[in-house]
Amino acid sequence: MQMLNSFILALKIIFVSFLFILVRAAFPRYRYDQLMSIGWFIFLPITLGFSFFTSAILYSFNILLSTNNILSTAVAGTYFC
Numbered sequence: 053m054q055m056l057n058s059f060i061l062a063l064k065i066i067f068v069s070f071l072f073i074l075v076r077a078a079f080p081r082y083r084y085d086q087l088m089s090i091g092w093f094i095f096l097p098i099t100l101g102f103s104f105f106t107s108a109i110l111y112s113f114n115i116l117l118s119t120n121n122i123l124s125t126a127v128a129g130t131y132f133c
Contacts, residue, residue, distance in 0.1 A: 082090070
């Protein structure tokens with residue numbers, strides 16, 4: 053049983069190593085200015101849009117301002133006491 057577990061662990065290590073090498077070889081390396089550009093022009097608008105979308109959904113279903121939900125009672129400290 054010990055030998056089988058060691059063999060399975062070795063296979064997992066080889067698989068993860070192969071996957072890491074494959075991903076590293078398949079995707080290009082970005083320069084610092086390209087990373088900054090991706091962060092400012094792609095990730096920031098996506099994040100802000102998702103934040104506004106989530107707050108609009110919470111507001112439209114009256115979850116954000118409700119006093120009887122888990123979030124408001126947990127923030128007030130009465131849910132976990």
